[in-house]
Amino acid sequence: MAQKPSIPKGTRDFGQVEMARRNYIFDTIKSVFCLYGFQQIETPAMENLSTLMGKYGEEGDKLLFRIQNSGEKAALAPEKGLRYDLTVPFARYVVQHREEISFPFKRFQIQPVWRADRPQKGRYREFYQCDVDVIGSNSLLGELELVQIVEEVYRRLGIRVCLHINNRKILAGIAEVIGAPDKIIDITVAIDKLDKIGVEAVNAELAERGLSEKAVKALQPILNLAGTTAEKLTALRTILVNSEIGLKGVAELEELFGLIEATGVQLNIELDLCLARGLNYYTGAIFEVKALDAQIGSITGGGRYDNLTGIFGMPDVSGVGISFGADRIYDVLTELDLFPKELQSATRVLFATFGDAELHYALGWAKALRAQKIAVEVYPEPTKMKKQMGYADAKQIPYVAIVGGDEMAQNKVMLKEMASGEQKLATLEELCTIL
Amino acid sequence: MAQKPSIPKGTRDFGQVEMARRNYIFDTIKSVFCLYGFQQIETPAMENLSTLMGKYGEEGDKLLFRIQNSGEKAALAPEKGLRYDLTVPFARYVVQHREEISFPFKRFQIQPVWRADRPQKGRYREFYQCDVDVIGSNSLLGELELVQIVEEVYRRLGIRVCLHINNRKILAGIAEVIGAPDKIIDITVAIDKLDKIGVEAVNAELAERGLSEKAVKALQPILNLAGTTAEKLTALRTILVNSEIGLKGVAELEELFGLIEATGVQLNIELDLCLARGLNYYTGAIFEVKALDAQIGSITGGGRYDNLTGIFGMPDVSGVGISFGADRIYDVLTELDLFPKELQSATRVLFATFGDAELHYALGWAKALRAQKIAVEVYPEPTKMKKQMGYADAKQIPYVAIVGGDEMAQNKVMLKEMASGEQKLATLEELCTIL
Numbered sequence: 001m002a003q004k005p006s007i008p009k010g011t012r013d014f015g016q017v018e019m020a021r022r023n024y025i026f027d028t029i030k031s032v033f034c035l036y037g038f039q040q041i042e043t044p045a046m047e048n049l050s051t052l053m054g055k056y057g058e059e060g061d062k063l064l065f066r067i068q069n070s071g072e073k074a075a076l077a078p079e080k081g082l083r084y085d086l087t088v089p090f091a092r093y094v095v096q097h098r099e100e101i102s103f104p105f106k107r108f109q110i111q112p113v114w115r116a117d118r119p120q121k122g123r124y125r126e127f128y129q130c131d132v133d134v135i136g137s138n139s140l141l142g143e144l145e146l147v148q149i150v151e152e153v154y155r156r157l158g159i160r161v162c163l164h165i166n167n168r169k170i171l172a173g174i175a176e177v178i179g180a181p182d183k184i185i186d187i188t189v190a191i192d193k194l195d196k197i198g199v200e201a202v203n204a205e206l207a208e209r210g211l212s213e214k215a216v217k218a219l220q221p222i223l224n225l226a227g228t229t230a231e232k233l234t235a236l237r238t239i240l241v242n243s244e245i246g247l248k249g250v251a252e253l254e255e256l257f258g259l260i261e262a263t264g265v266q267l268n269i270e271l272d273l274c275l276a277r278g279l280n281y282y283t284g285a286i287f288e289v290k291a292l293d294a295q296i297g298s299i300t301g302g303g304r305y306d307n308l309t310g311i312f313g314m315p316d317v318s319g320v321g322i323s324f325g326a327d328r329i330y331d332v333l334t335e336l337d338l339f340p341k342e343l344q345s346a347t348r349v350l351f352a353t354f355g356d357a358e359l360h361y362a363l364g365w366a367k368a369l370r371a372q373k374i375a376v377e378v379y380p381e382p383t384k385m386k387k388q389m390g391y392a393d394a395k396q397i398p399y400v401a402i403v404g405g406d407e408m409a410q411n412k413v414m415l416k417e418m419a420s421g422e423q424k425l426a427t428l429e430e431l432c433t434i435l
Numbered sequence: 436m437a438q439k440p441s442i443p444k445g446t447r448d449f450g451q452v453e454m455a456r457r458n459y460i461f462d463t464i465k466s467v468f469c470l471y472g473f474q475q476i477e478t479p480a481m482e483n484l485s486t487l488m489g490k491y492g493e494e495g496d497k498l499l500f501r502i503q504n505s506g507e508k509a510a511l512a513p514e515k516g517l518r519y520d521l522t523v524p525f526a527r528y529v530v531q532h533r534e535e536i537s538f539p540f541k542r543f544q545i546q547p548v549w550r551a552d553r554p555q556k557g558r559y560r561e562f563y564q565c566d567v568d569v570i571g572s573n574s575l576l577g578e579l580e581l582v583q584i585v586e587e588v589y590r591r592l593g594i595r596v597c598l599h600i601n602n603r604k605i606l607a608g609i610a611e612v613i614g615a616p617d618k619i620i621d622i623t624v625a626i627d628k629l630d631k632i633g634v635e636a637v638n639a640e641l642a643e644r645g646l647s648e649k650a651v652k653a654l655q656p657i658l659n660l661a662g663t664t665a666e667k668l669t670a671l672r673t674i675l676v677n678s679e680i681g682l683k684g685v686a687e688l689e690e691l692f693g694l695i696e697a698t699g700v701q702l703n704i705e706l707d708l709c710l711a712r713g714l715n716y717y718t719g720a721i722f723e724v725k726a727l728d729a730q731i732g733s734i735t736g737g738g739r740y741d742n743l744t745g746i747f748g749m750p751d752v753s754g755v756g757i758s759f760g761a762d763r764i765y766d767v768l769t770e771l772d773l774f775p776k777e778l779q780s781a782t783r784v785l786f787a788t789f790g791d792a793e794l795h796y797a798l799g800w801a802k803a804l805r806a807q808k809i810a811v812e813v814y815p816e817p818t819k820m821k822k823q824m825g826y827a828d829a830k831q832i833p834y835v836a837i838v839g840g841d842e843m844a845q846n847k848v849m850l851k852e853m854a855s856g857e858q859k860l861a862t863l864e865e866l867c868t869i870l
Contacts, residue, residue: 005527005747011479019475035805037782037812040454044446066503092440102829139815312440347472377472380574394537
């Protein structure tokens with residue numbers, strides 16, 4: 001026999017059980033998005049390479065999967081690549097379709113992205129992103145709704161989380177007041193790693209990135225700020241008193257926390273000044289969600305951006321968005337055993353098959369049950385009872401209906417509950433009620 | 436300003452309205468699949484090129500999108516390509532995962548495929564396929580269930596269709612009795628075009644493909660067979676009396692039509708001897724569905740295959756499947772104006788925003804309504820009434836709730852029905868009832 005076929009490194013097949021679980025995650029997230037008036041869009045898997053290049057840094061450019069042009073006109077056709085995330089295609093979409101869009105534009109998008117990363121545990125070359133954004137409004141109601149969406153999604157999934165919030169304007173203010181306003185990017189990239197590498201390594205990195213000893217020293221009280229959110233914000237007002245942008249960031253956070261309190265959001269929320277997020281298009285609030293009962297890093301993240309569409313020639317459009325990490329949420333639900341038990345099979349009953357007459361009888365019942373929207377299977381051929389029961393077991397079908405001459409004469413079936421092994425005769429009406 | 440960005444030729448963006456409509460199609464199809472116990476799987480967008488090459492004929496090989504390998508080890512990595520259909524990846528999946536699969540394996544798969552075809556009206560380089568198959572059983576119950584699924588899907592979508600059925604064994608038998616048993620492929624490929632190019636062109640093509648004048652002549656009565664299904668089958672029994680495979684095909688169709696009649700399938704079904712389907716892996720029943728009220732060709736098609744997994748070293752596994760053409764179904768529903776009207780926006784009510792106090796009031800109501808699973812939007816900033824109404828119009832939101840001092844004092848909102856323009860004061864309970 002030939003060698004077993006396989007799939008490319010870093011890609012995955014999803015079988016029925018995994019798909020049922022993935023759909024549970026996607027459906028939960030989608031239905032919450034819809035509750036807030038967000039609508040779905042989709043963009044093509046391939047974009048012109050010119051749309052993608054230069055948007056993810058030098059490292060990102062290298063990780064783009066490129067498509068070979070083929071055919072006679074290959075040399076003339078624009079080069080293409082597979083999308084690397086959903087954010088740049090969304091920006092491209094907004095600019096390309098701006099005449100059709102009614103702003104503020106509330107959209108969500110759930111599609112795979114591809115990265116030619118070195119495959120490793122938990123890192124794939126094809127994975128889904130699940131993004132929700134509102135673009136075309138400066139209102140902090142956008143931020144509030146994303147916080148409410150985080151609350152509701154994780155409440156429905158049963159995952160206890162903490163939402164970390166910061167504001168890029170505060171980070172810019174900090175850079176300003178410690179005397180290193182041009183180092184904002186270096187500072188945010190370095191302190192983003194505080195959790196992972198510790199304060200000393202961050203300080204070393206800051207020095208390496210050209211921050212003066214004085215500036216690094218001035219930064220320390222800010223990195224170590226503690227207390228309640230109100231206390232932190234008050235302290236920041238003092239520290240940032242000479243930075244206009246910093247004070248604006250504080251005011252934005254105060255307003256957002258006010259809205260959060262006014263709407264009674266039930267969620268652990270922490271103002272986390274160490275939160276920076278690597279992506280440099282963020283200009284306002286930034287978010288990250290961590291599961292409290294699993295060590296897995298961020299499972300949702302995002303923020304406010306003021307000029308995402310500027311790269312495509314449409315400046316001054318502000319938006320805010322977050323992205324749910326479906327793979328990590330899957331891992332958390334698995335680790336904490338939180339997937340609903342009844343997910344695997346929609347099928348409620350399998351009709352076992354022993355012969356032609358029984359099969360025709362079963363087909364009639366199956367039709368009646370399906371008309372009641374009850375999912376039913378009829379085993380396709382007469383074979384050993386054990387095999388048919390094994391099939392029901394493997395698919396976790398809760399009931400098997402057995403039909404013989406006696407049952408047909410009485411217009412009933414013998415219904416076996418797989419979990420208990422109990423059997424009883426049932427009419428069609430009784431079956432509908434049980435299922 | 437920079438040039439407007441665009442997307443690669445032959446690809447598409449799907450905006451909110453299109454996505455809502457596409458989801459309506461996919462959800463309808465999925466829920467019918469689930470009613471029959473089919474379960475979803477997904478496979479990666481990219482497959483090893485060795486999995487894809489040689490499976491779609493020379494022409495198909497040319498239409499594969501290849502991915503460039505990058506990085507240091509590029510020359511060593513296996514070449515990859517984007518999937519061309521869902522059938523070959525499914526066969527690969529079955530062989531690769533055979534130890535985990537419990538047969539008969541009932542799966543469906545809804546994912547995009549890519550073909551480097553010349554883009555033209557209605558033909559895209561990226562499009563979704565929607566496949567349902569049962570593999571690992573010879574039972575004609577598989578065929579019956581697909582017929583029932585076709586009936587139920589188009590009943591739910593409201594599209595009147597005709598299901599054309601034939602059997603490849605009958606076509607093989609015909610090739611045998613007209614004395615051209617080695618020409619079965621040429622015959623099926625040519626008569627597949629009967630509807631499009633007419634009988635004379637088909638006869639010319641048959642001659643060109645090396646069929647003797649005698650054989651072409653012998654074929655004519657078969658091409659012109661008329662009458663009821665029973666009459667056609669009876670005539671075929673006579674014509675194919677000397678062909679074992681031909682008679683087996685007739686017997687299979689008789690059994691299938693028997694099952695269809697016994698289960699009371701309400702569907703226009705035609706035994707169509709001109710139906711051949713181009714793909715040569717079919718070995719038994721073949722199907723094609725045409726819309727009765729739109730000229731658009733086949734909107735669903737498929738058939739029985741006896742050795743799909745043989746290409747990957749796992750012989751003798753029989754299956755049967757069909758594929759729904761989502762793009763064409765979309766076009767039929769559009770042409771016949773059959774999409775439900777309420778699809779576009781899930782949002783039932785928009786709260787207009789005039790100031791901070793009103794906003795906070797609206798946020799409380801929005802929270803209460805969302806807890807009742809009613810989709811609600813709050814306009815994010817105080818702006819002109821006209822703009823806010825325009826937003827509701829564009830998203831087809833049926834109600835706008837207006838809040839002023841009077842309403843807040845009475846703990847009510849002024850509810851405007853957008854279609855009629857009627858306004859009335861409503862309490863929260865009244866609002867829940869109306870929405």
